Amino acid sequence: MEFFKKLITAIRGGGRELGEAVLDSQGIRIYEQEIEDAKEAIKKAESDLTGVMAKDMQAGREIERLEKEIAGYEAKALGALDQGDESLAGEVAEKIAELEVELETQKAAKHQFAAHVESVKEMIKQTHAKIREHEREISMVKTTDNVHKAAKSINQHIDGGSSKMVAAKESLERIKHRQQDESDRMAASDALNAELSGESLENKLKAAGIGEKSDRKRQVLERLKAKQQDSAN
Amino acid sequence: MNNLLEKLESVLGMSDSGSLNGLDYEFNPIPSDVEVVQVAFKDREELPIYLTQSESQMICICYLWDDTEVIPDKRAEMLEVMLDMNIPMPLSSFGRIGSRYTIFGALSLDSSAESIARELTVLSDNALDAIEAMSEYLN
Structure with a gap:
């Protein structure tokens, strides 16, 4: 957002080397360095992450192992109690207590690893x-x-003259004019083609005795009839 | 990064008759600090398209008209119409460089020859249509 505003100010200011003005004010090299640093940081973080996730999984397995071990000792302690061997049950209870401390430590560690992974x-x-x-x-x-x-x-x-800047409307007129010329040329060529094919049709009709020839015959006949009429009168 | 001329060569290689989608064209590099190539379509030489590329994109620009050609009283309305037209207009947008209004299209640097060809011809058609449609705002 802030950056957009700066760019707008630089562009609205105009005239000077626009990009460079912004480049200077923003310190493009510092930006690029920051990007490089950030990419490095990500690489390191990703490798750290793998390590921490491995530790998290190890702690998870350790917790599972301890829980099983505790359950096993609990069964044994219950067995000793069933046999009325209070002293043996006491020893097993001590072992269970030790394991429970270790379990708590592993759980705390796992919690920390998980939090670390998230962060x-x-x-x-x-x-x-x-x-x-x-x-x-x-x-x-x-x-x-x-x-x-x-x-x-x-x-x-453009100013050098090799492709002079022409007013937009004039450019459009010229282009349309050329396009019109082109389409006129095509229309003329179509017309010519039509005429040529028309001529050949005329020829075919003539050859078939239709059209001009038969018409002339009719005209001649009419003329003769008219003459006959005249002489009869 | 391939340079612009190489890309245009590949566009040229694509068309065997020296025409893009039915438009004959020629292109010439113009001297510049940055790479700029002028593409002129036959019979539309007044409205050439200029291509340039930055690190992140290729930009095709066609100059339409200068601010001095705009009828002052109709300027605000013209700008609004240009904004309205920006979205429906295929592949191109209106823009302005200094006092010159433009129509332009931006392409990804890895665009195919087909995309470049389509961009150029659509841009040229859009430029003609735009001037015709907007001529009521111009002197």
Whole structure:
């Protein structure tokens, strides 16, 4: 958001090297370095994450083992109690107490590992978002700079006369005129084709005794009839 | 990153008759600090398309008109119409560089020759239609 505003201010200010103005104010190299650092941090965090997740899984297995062991000793303690051997049951209870302390320690450790995994994941997510944001900003600055430089060259090219900038409406008129010429040419060629094929049709009709020839015969006959009528009168 | 000319060569290689989607064209690099190539379509030479590429995208620009050509009283309405038209217009958008209004399209750097060809021809058609449609706002 902040970045957009700065870019707008630079573009609205115009005139100067737009991109460079923003590049300077933003310290593009620092940005790029930040992106590099962030990528490194993510690499390290991901490798840390693998380590912590492994420890988390180890703690999980250890907890499972301890719980089984405790259950086993509990069964044994109950057996001793059933046999009325209080002293043996007491020894087993002590062993169970030791195992329970170890279990609590493993559970606490597992909890910490899990929390660590979550925080590293969150950190990686945030760093990715930061990289994406910086990369987008740098891309905007570089595009602005690139387009500005390209526009400068294009303007020089146009003003240089090799492709003079013509008013838009005039350009459109010229282009439409040329397109009209082209379509007139095509229409003329179509007409010509039609005429040629028409002629050949005329020829075919003539050959079949239809049209001009038969009409002439009729005209001659009428003329003769008219003459006969005249002489009769 | 392939340079623009190489990309355009591949577009040219795609068409055997020197035409893109039915439009004859030629392209020329123009001197610049950054890579700029001018593409001119036959019979539409007044409205050439300029291609340039930055690190992240390829941009095809066609200059439409200058601010001085705009009828001052109709300027605000013209800008609104341009905004309204930006979304429906296929592949291109209106823009402005300095005092010159443009129509442009941006492409990913790994665009295929077919995409580039389509972009160029659609942009040229859009430019003609845009000027025709917007001519009531122009002197």
